Amino acid sequence: EAQVTQNPRYLITVTGKKLTVTCSQNMNHEYMSWYRQDPGLGLRQIYYSMNVEVTDKGDVPEGYKVSRKEKRNFPLILESPSPNQTSLYFCASSLPDLRVPDTQYFGPGTRLTVL
Amino acid sequence: GQQLNQSPQSMFIQEGEDVSMNCTSSSIFNTWLWYKQDPGEGPVLLIALYKAGELTSNGRLTAQFGITRKDSFLNISASIPSDVGIYFCAGPTGSSNTGKLIFGQGTTLQVKP
Numbered sequence: 001e002a003q004v005t006q007n008p009r010y011l012i013t014v015t016g017k018k019l020t021v022t023c024s025q026n027m028n029h030e031y032m033s034w035y036r037q038d039p040g041l042g043l044r045q046i047y048y049s050m051n052v053e054v055t056d057k058g059d060v061p062e063g064y065k066v067s068r069k070e071k072r073n074f075p076l077i078l079e080s081p082s083p084n085q086t087s088l089y090f091c092a093s094s095l096p097d098l099r100v101p102d103t104q105y106f107g108p109g110t111r112l113t114v115l
Numbered sequence: 116g117q118q119l120n121q122s123p124q125s126m127f128i129q130e131g132e133d134v135s136m137n138c139t140s141s142s143i144f145n146t147w148l149w150y151k152q153d154p155g156e157g158p159v160l161l162i163a164l165y166k167a168g169e170l171t172s173n174g175r176l177t178a179q180f181g182i183t184r185k186d187s188f189l190n191i192s193a194s195i196p197s198d199v200g201i202y203f204c205a206g207p208t209g210s211s212n213t214g215k216l217i218f219g220q221g222t223t224l225q226v227k228p
Contacts, residue, residue: 004157033216042121042203042220043158050214058215090157106157 002027004107006091012113013081021076021110023091029105031094032074033058034066036087037109043090049074050096081114088112117142117208121219129227134191136222138204147187148205149178152221158203162189196226 004025013019025032033048035058045058049068063085065077074093078085088111094104121138128134138147146165150158162173164180164187171178175192191198201221208215 031214035218040220042119043205043218045216045218048214048216056214059217092157104160106159109155109157 002105004091004093004105006089006107006110008110009108010111012115014115015082016080019078019081019112021078021089021091021112023074023076023107024072025074025091025093025105026072027093027105028071029093029095029103030071031096032068033092034064034074034076035090035092036060036085037090038087046076046089081112083114086112086114117206117217119204119206119217119219121202121204121222123222124220125223125225127225127227128194130194130196132194134194134198134224135188136190136202136224137186137188138219139186140206141185143184144187144206145184146207147178147180148207148216149176149187149189150203150205150218152201152203154200161202191224194224194226196228199224199226 007022030051034046035043037043044060046064047066049055052071055066088109090109091107119140149162151161152158162171162178167184168182169180177190179188201223203221204219205216
């Protein structure tokens, strides 16, 4: 079954404690991306990756890091989380051309709370 | 930076009614994407539009790429309860259809049986 998995699904942490949210896909997609979703703001892209070892900033990259050492994995790292990073996070993967329907997959989301 | 504005922000309609929503931008887009997010799930791509004036359907959904390339419209005919969710428009920024994506803030649809 084609899928994008994220872990953990829920996380409550404290300010300053480094954390990693993992994302893995089993479709051999080149493109992967991270988004955060906040009420009234829609989804905002954090980082994206066009292929292994290629990453670029989205609209809201501050406070986040990513790495793409393997094609299937695209972890999101918060080195020093702050309360304004409390949000719902989605990982997505697709073929490089985002216009092709039925080839984009989003993960189930990770709800992060930073106290 | 580029922004996408969706309207209305929310809609509460009766089952069987038709729905219209739109997405506007101050800058030109070469591709428009429409997604639906079911409660508690990630978004799913519904329709992709490639050129100005294009009209594309997916079942009861029809989307149009505005001729100015600064707007797009999504219509749902004969709504049913499973149409409930948040509908997002999105577009790739830059000259290619890959990479950096921006999303509208979403239109929340509720359908009364």
